[in-house]
Amino acid sequence: MARLAKKQKEAAAKIEKGKFYSVNEASALVKDITNAKFDASVDIAVRLGVDPRKANQMVRGVVSLPHGTGKDVKVLALVTPDKEAEAKEAGADYVGLDEFLDKIKSGWTDVDVIITMPSVMGKLGPLGRILGPRGLMPNPKTGTVTMDVAKAVTEVKAGKIDFKVDKTGIVHAAVGKVSFSPEQIAGNVNELLSTLMKLKPTAAKGTYVKSIFMSSTMSPSIAVDSKIG
Template structure:
């Protein structure tokens, strides 16, 4: 292991080894230990006491963060011509159908979220092998297949995110930017945790939230006490 730089030593000096922080405390410290010259992403990793191989324990959901993500979310709306105006007015960056289906077939996936009207899913279904692995395939469970495309686009633009557990039983998500105030980071983190608790499968027994970590781009992680979601 190479020698730590002066900056790295300073960052580590601000972290109490073995300490479990409250959400409020971690939201303050994460800003103090982030030294990037850009507006770093603030991320959460939550290890769950579930078996993701079982269909009745597959965690997936959506949450609207009270302070948004702090970044531009590029949205593609796949709709019929009569719905294009509504999607554009709602803020969709790309709107259309056949031309975007062809672009995606040819490898274009330069978007963050794809929202589709149910009536076009028959044509969108052929893109599953391309969009699925990238987490871009429209899905009713995540709210990205919607009759009201206009509302769906607005919600995504305002900070609605889709999350799902990975094969290791961990949910990873971004909850904002380091330029947020500690209060904004804390609010978003607590809202995400509250939503995770709501989608707990009834079949899960024992410890559901095993561990929670807060980090930012290129920063060390802070362990957070999941019980502090109801307090400071």
């Protein structure tokens, strides 16, 4: 345990107190301060000046990270038989309908994203208490309820993620892996931040982006310059 504490101190010492790093600087530094023996996830937390309790200040959207997430995303396509072939060809890990609905009812949720069709959503309603808390309920706004199942599967596999501001006003998102180059991490972060700026609610007053922090799974947080627009 003492050895781990020493590494943590060494990592923290590389972060200049009171400094707000540019996205490029933070993307390089997060690699330097990560000592995990596995390919740690790089995460970003953006505190927004919104009140999520008000419907007109809810921030939710999707973004296609140009360099992907670095994660093998497991996709379940809940589709009718006529759509099964295209879902499989697009790379869905699990494809079917009633048999998977039964598995979910029994508590199975070993997937990252569920994609379905408008005609199937009625069957998913009763499963909301299982899927909702896990962020797995398909939603037309995030492109996971669509007739173009193949496109949806392909996009998710390529790095499309959805995000939503939490009750404290923070958007959390994984933007890559420590094995990514600084340029790849920065590219993904900038794409997410650009998307967030486009989603600024007209009802939100004052400073929209209050703070940005970047970290890896086992690293200290790096304060990022929040003056992005």
